[in-house]
Amino acid sequence: MPEVRVSHLFKKFGNVNVLNDIDFTINEGEFFTLLGPSGCGKSTTLNCIAGLEQPTAGSIAVGGTPFVDTERGIYVPTEERNLGMVFQSYALWPQMTVSKNLAMPLSIRRASRGDKAERIHDALDKVGLSHLKDRYPHELSGGQQQRVALARALVYSPSVLLLDEPLSNLDAKLREQARAWLKRLQEDLGITTVYVTHDQDEALSLSDRIAVMFEGHMAQIGTPKEIYERPATAHVAAFVGSCNFFTGKLENRNGRICQVRLDNTGAIVTIVADGDFTIGQEVTVAIRPEKLAITPEAIDVAGVNVLHTEVLTRSYVGSRYEYGLRLGRNVVQVVSADGGLDGAVRLVFDPEDALLYPGVTIPSQEAQELMTVSA
Amino acid sequence: MAILATERPAPVQQRAVLPAPKYRKVFGVGRSRLFQYVVIVILALFVIAPIVPILYQSFTDRPLYEAGGILTVQNYVHLFTDSGFGTVILNTAIFAVSTTVLTLVIAVPMAVLVVRTRLPFGKVLGLSMQWPFYISSLILSFGWITLYGPAGFVSVVVRDAIGFVPWNLYSLGGMAVTEAVALAPIAYVFCANALRQSDASLESAAQVCGAKPLRILFSVVIPMLRPPVVYASILTFSMALETLSVPLLYGTPVKIEVFSTFLYTNGLQSIRPDYGILGAASTIILFVTIATVFVQAKVLKNSQRFISVRGKATRPRRLELGWIRWVGAAGILLYVIFGATLPILGLVFRSFTLIFTPLQSPFKTLTLANYDRIFTYTAYINSIVNSVIIAAVGAVLISCLALAAVLVAKRSNFRFARTVEYLALGPQAIPGIIVGIGFFWAFALLPNALGGLFQGALAGLIVAFGLRALPTAFGSISPALMQIANELDNAARTSGADWLGAFMRVLRSLLFPAFMGAIILVFVTMMKEYSAALFLSSAHTGVIGTTMLELWVQGNSGSVAALATIQIAITAVFVAVASQFMKGHADA
Numbered sequence: 001m002p003e004v005r006v007s008h009l010f011k012k013f014g015n016v017n018v019l020n021d022i023d024f025t026i027n028e029g030e031f032f033t034l035l036g037p038s039g040c041g042k043s044t045t046l047n048c049i050a051g052l053e054q055p056t057a058g059s060i061a062v063g064g065t066p067f068v069d070t071e072r073g074i075y076v077p078t079e080e081r082n083l084g085m086v087f088q089s090y091a092l093w094p095q096m097t098v099s100k101n102l103a104m105p106l107s108i109r110r111a112s113r114g115d116k117a118e119r120i121h122d123a124l125d126k127v128g129l130s131h132l133k134d135r136y137p138h139e140l141s142g143g144q145q146q147r148v149a150l151a152r153a154l155v156y157s158p159s160v161l162l163l164d165e166p167l168s169n170l171d172a173k174l175r176e177q178a179r180a181w182l183k184r185l186q187e188d189l190g191i192t193t194v195y196v197t198h199d200q201d202e203a204l205s206l207s208d209r210i211a212v213m214f215e216g217h218m219a220q221i222g223t224p225k226e227i228y229e230r231p232a233t234a235h236v237a238a239f240v241g242s243c244n245f246f247t248g249k250l251e252n253r254n255g256r257i258c259q260v261r262l263d264n265t266g267a268i269v270t271i272v273a274d275g276d277f278t279i280g281q282e283v284t285v286a287i288r289p290e291k292l293a294i295t296p297e298a299i300d301v302a303g304v305n306v307l308h309t310e311v312l313t314r315s316y317v318g319s320r321y322e323y324g325l326r327l328g329r330n331v332v333q334v335v336s337a338d339g340g341l342d343g344a345v346r347l348v349f350d351p352e353d354a355l356l357y358p359g360v361t362i363p364s365q366e367a368q369e370l371m372t373v374s375a
Numbered sequence: 376m377a378i379l380a381t382e383r384p385a386p387v388q389q390r391a392v393l394p395a396p397k398y399r400k401v402f403g404v405g406r407s408r409l410f411q412y413v414v415i416v417i418l419a420l421f422v423i424a425p426i427v428p429i430l431y432q433s434f435t436d437r438p439l440y441e442a443g444g445i446l447t448v449q450n451y452v453h454l455f456t457d458s459g460f461g462t463v464i465l466n467t468a469i470f471a472v473s474t475t476v477l478t479l480v481i482a483v484p485m486a487v488l489v490v491r492t493r494l495p496f497g498k499v500l501g502l503s504m505q506w507p508f509y510i511s512s513l514i515l516s517f518g519w520i521t522l523y524g525p526a527g528f529v530s531v532v533v534r535d536a537i538g539f540v541p542w543n544l545y546s547l548g549g550m551a552v553t554e555a556v557a558l559a560p561i562a563y564v565f566c567a568n569a570l571r572q573s574d575a576s577l578e579s580a581a582q583v584c585g586a587k588p589l590r591i592l593f594s595v596v597i598p599m600l601r602p603p604v605v606y607a608s609i610l611t612f613s614m615a616l617e618t619l620s621v622p623l624l625y626g627t628p629v630k631i632e633v634f635s636t637f638l639y640t641n642g643l644q645s646i647r648p649d650y651g652i653l654g655a656a657s658t659i660i661l662f663v664t665i666a667t668v669f670v671q672a673k674v675l676k677n678s679q680r681f682i683s684v685r686g687k688a689t690r691p692r693r694l695e696l697g698w699i700r701w702v703g704a705a706g707i708l709l710y711v712i713f714g715a716t717l718p719i720l721g722l723v724f725r726s727f728t729l730i731f732t733p734l735q736s737p738f739k740t741l742t743l744a745n746y747d748r749i750f751t752y753t754a755y756i757n758s759i760v761n762s763v764i765i766a767a768v769g770a771v772l773i774s775c776l777a778l779a780a781v782l783v784a785k786r787s788n789f790r791f792a793r794t795v796e797y798l799a800l801g802p803q804a805i806p807g808i809i810v811g812i813g814f815f816w817a818f819a820l821l822p823n824a825l826g827g828l829f830q831g832a833l834a835g836l837i838v839a840f841g842l843r844a845l846p847t848a849f850g851s852i853s854p855a856l857m858q859i860a861n862e863l864d865n866a867a868r869t870s871g872a873d874w875l876g877a878f879m880r881v882l883r884s885l886l887f888p889a890f891m892g893a894i895i896l897v898f899v900t901m902m903k904e905y906s907a908a909l910f911l912s913s914a915h916t917g918v919i920g921t922t923m924l925e926l927w928v929q930g931n932s933g934s935v936a937a938l939a940t941i942q943i944a945i946t947a948v949f950v951a952v953a954s955q956f957m958k959g960h961a962d963a
């Protein structure tokens with residue numbers, strides 16, 4: 001299973017830059033996910049790999065073979081790339097039965113009769129649908145169609161598997177099961193896989209590595225753990241998982257230990273952070289809801305970061321509670337197992353658990369407005 | 376689905392890799408690209424062939440196939456000084472504008488009534504509203520003259536009753552009314568479709584607010600109609616500009632000339648036609664029609680945006696209009712009966728009698744003599760056979776070309792995809808009679824051996840009629856393709872099929888119904904067509920239309936009626952059989 005090398009990819013539609021210097025390498029057998037909000041260019045990137053779009057500049061190589069290289073004028077058409085692709089709508093050919101759908105790529109490759117039958121049987125077996133091989137696509141459920149589409153993409157043993165939001169048309173429950181199933185199948189096959197989704201849970205649970213994209217730019221590439229725990233920018237932190245953001249000023253700094261005065265209450269918090277910060281600089285502090293702890297005002301707590309707040313809202317979301325706490329003009333989201341907190345409480349967090357970003361980067365205007373209480 | 380969560384996928388056996396297919400290249404391009412170039416070259420030749428000779432002729436001082444031509448603008452000067460072209464322009468303008476207004480007056484209220492209100496027998500009325508489309512306007516005009524002409528059946532009845540006939544068919548007004556009746560189905564279909572697509576929730580909202588049905592009709596439904604109405608009016612206007620049948624039959628006896636009849640008289644009826652003036656007039660008319668089609672394309676683009684912004688199609692709610700609905704139903708019935716059904720039935724009946732007048736019972740003179748006359752002359756029989764051959768062969772060829780053009784225009788990354796679309800839709804702007812003149816000159820310019828293949832031959836007629844039918848075919852296949860998700864061909868491409876392979880293996884069978892639909896449409900269109908043949912037919916390659924005109928001039932209105940009946944019968948049988956075949960295929 002070969003590696004996929006995408007370098008300095010640019011794509012313009014008319015005057016709009018849809019992809020800007022997209023650059024990454026996917027290792028052999030890796031499950032690699034392109035994650036980002038709608039319209040950020042994930043599908044365009046995938047289509048460039050598939051050859052369905054031609055990049056304006058840049059190159060793509062699979063297993064060392066150049067598929068497209070704008071400088072050298074190389075372009076291998078889609079049909080000669082030998083990739084397997086599953087589309088969002090599954091794109092099963094409606095006039096053919098399941099086995100005919102699978103037979104087509106094989107007859108294009110002039111496989112012998114016996115080989116064909118065997119491969120079709122194998123592929124359908126892999127997705128657990130051999131008993132439905134004579135059905136037409138419209139006679140299958142959404143989940144079954146999705147598996148047939150996958151079987152069709154795998155039946156000719158392609159070098160790389162490309163998946164464009166293949167689970168987005170399934171209902172929530174089925175999506176979770178299909179996710180686990182897909183992950184096992186990919187591991188068993190060991191096939192290099194590029195997966196496109198805007199669903200962060202999907203990306204986190206499936207991927208070996210994730211590339212987060214915004215508006216045609218690559219924001220961060222890393223393992224799910226890295227992306228979640230050390231997001232490179234406030235945008236990534238906001239998009240992957242939920243996050244509280246506070247703006248403030250850097251008051252003091254001693255090595256990795258930074259002291260920040262928060263704009264909302266004027267309190268000073270301590271944060272351990274890498275990176276270049278100068279004293280007096282505007283910064284943004286980001287903390288995940290589950291990294292915050294709430295303790296009743298009555299109990300004394302030791303710790304560097306203790307903020308005085310009060311409970312605004314509490315909602316039960318199954319197995320835990322979500323609190324909204326007032327912090328100056330901000331509402332802070334906190335997740336806690338304790339459902340009995342009310343009134344004045346204290347908010348505690350570890351300096352290692354907060355993230356610090358330069359500048360006042362408010363990721364989403366709308367989210368920020370929702371997180372503000374009118375004075 | 377529980378199986379999913381527990382069962383591990385079967386263990387994997389590695390199979391031998393099946394390499395992706397390699398496609399051969401000719402001159403560095405694949406067969407798909409080659410195919411796309413072939414399509415654009417054929418289209419370009421097809422469209423440019425009749426236009427270039429016209430332009431050239433309009434600036435040349437002698438017939439274009441004579442040697443030693445000198446470039447000049449003299450033709451244009453002549454055209455505007457001493458050929459009466461000014462009056463022609465005025466007549467055409469009056470005719471086209473009044474036709475457009477009348478067409479909208481008929482079509483728009485009917486579309487609203489049928490689609491948006493609860494109408495008695497709404498469905499039947501809606502369908503019957505469309506059937507005049509299948510009748511050629513030449514035949515419709517014959518029918519109208521038979522009933523409402525100076526000596527027509529209805530005219531005589533009315534004169535007997537009140538002492539005079541309150542209308543005069545042989546006038547610009549009469550022409551406009553007849554043409555409007557002929558064009559109304561097209562405008563109707565367009566408005567009805569737009570209304571079906573538009574959002575009904577607006578109306579529901581108005582209803583919830585307590586608005587009365589009539590109020591809703593005027594404040595919500597009618598404004599929504601603006602884009603389709605604008606489009607339909609431009610469409611009607613451009614079709615009225617180029618129509619030949621009605622002006623030819625009504626206008627010639629009383630010397631009212633419009634664009635098309637001007638070309639007809641100057642090109643065919645004068646003993647020594649002035650080719651320069653013919654070329655210059657054709658050029659100017661071409662400019663006008665191209666301009667209207669251009670505006671039409673622009674408006675259509677905007678109106679589509681207008682419709683699609685409204686989002687999801689919901690089932691339109693039908694308004695309850697009380698007693699007004701009976702007025703509406705009666706109006707539609709009046710149009711269908713007096714506009715189309717009676718004239719056509721009258722014509723059919725006429726074909727079986729010697730004399731057709733209320734003064735004497737036509738049943739007394741029932742006869743087959745009108746048909747006898749047609750079947751005793753080989754030239755007449757030939758014209759029927761020719762029409763069928765042209766329509767049948769043309770339907771297949773043109774539908775194939777249109778299918779190829781749609782694929783290239785809508786589903787390829789071909790650099791000239793847009794050009795292909797313009798080329799395929801462009802002939803809409805070329806009036807039939809100009810197509811005839813253009814190809815007549817183009818064939819004359821071809822080297823002898825090649826020219827002989829087309830000059831006065833059926834092949835020439837197929838080419839000329841085909842050009843006229845191409846936009847229709849393109850327009851009927853293109854929406855069908857747009858409904859097929861692009862991902863279906865992308866899936867074929869990633870599976871290893873090249874562009875042409877994706878069509879052959881996946882799209883072909885999905886597009887088959889649309890292709891059959893195009894064949895039917897082209898057959899009907901080419902069956903109705905005759906104007907180009909006026910210039911292109913030789914003595915033994917006449918078509919039904921030209922023969923009807925010939926018989927009309929001779930005063931054989933009985934045989935004209937007989938030929939018209941035959942043409943209607945052929946069309947009806949073909950449409951019935953083909954639709955049956957299509958149904959059978961769809962079930963399989």
Ligand SMILES: Nc1ncnc2c1ncn2[C@@H]1O[C@H](COP(=O)(O)OP(=O)(O)OP(=O)(O)O)[C@@H](O)[C@H]1O
Nearest residue numbers: 013014018036037038039040041042043044045198
């Ligand atoms: N053919 C095209 N012409 C013009 N713009 C396009 C075209 N295809 C995509 N775009 C634009 O490029 C941008 C990226 O599109 P893309 O389909 O890659 O987004 P995406 O990340 O896959 O989004 P989604 O999650 O909604 O599928 C979008 O803003 C889109 O409007």
Ligand SMILES: [Mg+2]
Nearest residue numbers: 042043044164
């Ligand atoms: Mg996408």
